[in-house]
Amino acid sequence: MTSPTTATDRPVVVVTGASSGIGAASARALAADGWHPVLGARRLDRLREIADETGGTALPLDVTDAASVETFVGRVRDLGNVRGLVNNAGGAKGTETVMDADEEHWRWMWESNVLGTMRITKGLLPSLIASGDGHVVTITSIAGLETYDGGSGYTSAKHAEGALHRTLRGELLGQPVRLTEIAPGAVETEFSLVRFGGDTERADKVYDGITPLTADDVAATVAFAMSRPSHVNLDTIVMKPRDQASGMRFYRQ
Template sequence: MTKIALITGATAGIGEACAHTFAREGYNLILTGRRMDRLETLAQQLNKQYNIEVAVSSFDVRSREQVIQSLEGLPAQWKKVDVLINNAGLSQGLDPIQKGSYDDWDTMIDTNIKGLLYVSRVVSNWMITNGYGHIINLGSIAGKEVYANGNVYCATKHAVDALNKGMRIDLNSHGIKVTAVHPGAVETEFSEVRFKGDKERAKKVYEGFEPLAAQDIAETIWFVASRPAHVNINELTVMPTAQATATNIFRKNT
């Protein structure tokens, strides 16, 4: 029977790369995100290229009501989810704590922590009923370290790290795998979103070295998901070769 992967934040970056990777491997997909036009375009592309089935559902993970209504509204056959990739997440601003934006804080906490919880609450119960499943949480090097002006973003990713460990314990008796993948610098829309659309400032983040690409992380996630049933990879931290810590990056000609 064809397996199913549910990917949040599938409209760009790592989520979109995961959609291509899992489609390539023959999975049917449930793709979620806030931009329905992108979801529909991606679904058509994947269906044509890989001959797989794709269901799309547009909602904001910050809204508990939208998450529950959208996911529980899926037909029964789509609730046989084998892999949940909790990819939806973002950073807003890069300010010291005393100058931080309340709105930025709320957006990061509601998306990175509460959104992950809302989706996981629904899908983990499907997996318990089905008797199988694998939840893969997208963390960050910011969940392993703290850096200047990263305060609240780092706090949310530390929370993801803790939740990943908690899920692993709570779902262990149900035979459900749980993994966290913690990327370092990946060149996606991440910095552009953090800097509110300032493309020049975002571009400078990746100058002088070769960052990870979204596909690098997607391939790592596929590796994790494709291990034998008796093997669970609890967590992986993945960095560009040029990056030693969150803030220690060797840049050429700088």
């Protein structure tokens, strides 16, 4: 399936940032568990390939654009039983210090990680509540739990995204919606390539000498959390490679 939005018998799960990495892997893992994944991202050609593979639906989505989110949410509702949301869209740009902060980098990181998560969650919460058994999974980062030099733009955005998600846990208490935050450490995806503006050499150095997590590792955790009985809420899951102790502390071979 690609763009059609006809009702499905399977429970619907929306995955943002689903054109690659953790988002694409999560769509595959959830489809294998019986979900109908709705894949949202800007790269529609890549989404269509994954939708064809998983029997899901590919829809264009730019979480930094309120109009795009509104259109996306409207089309998702047409599919029927919307029970899941995986907030995965986001990312980092640059490693400037606060003194050398690039405001455009900051603006993009806050729009994609924080406001984007707010927009899509706000738009889908009525459907998730109405389903009687909703689940919101937000992929944050260990950068949302600590700070490191040169990462102020990203760590501040991820702290804010995590605070948004954890606040929902209280605001939705008593509603039939579970909330799980997954905070990964080093995962080898396109993340570092985006952060370093396409510089492959710099991106590869991040993982030199370690065995990082993979997108499939995180996706398996997403699927596990969402497959627990409805009374079980896995609130916060922190996962790192064995070779990583903190954001900037690694054991390198």
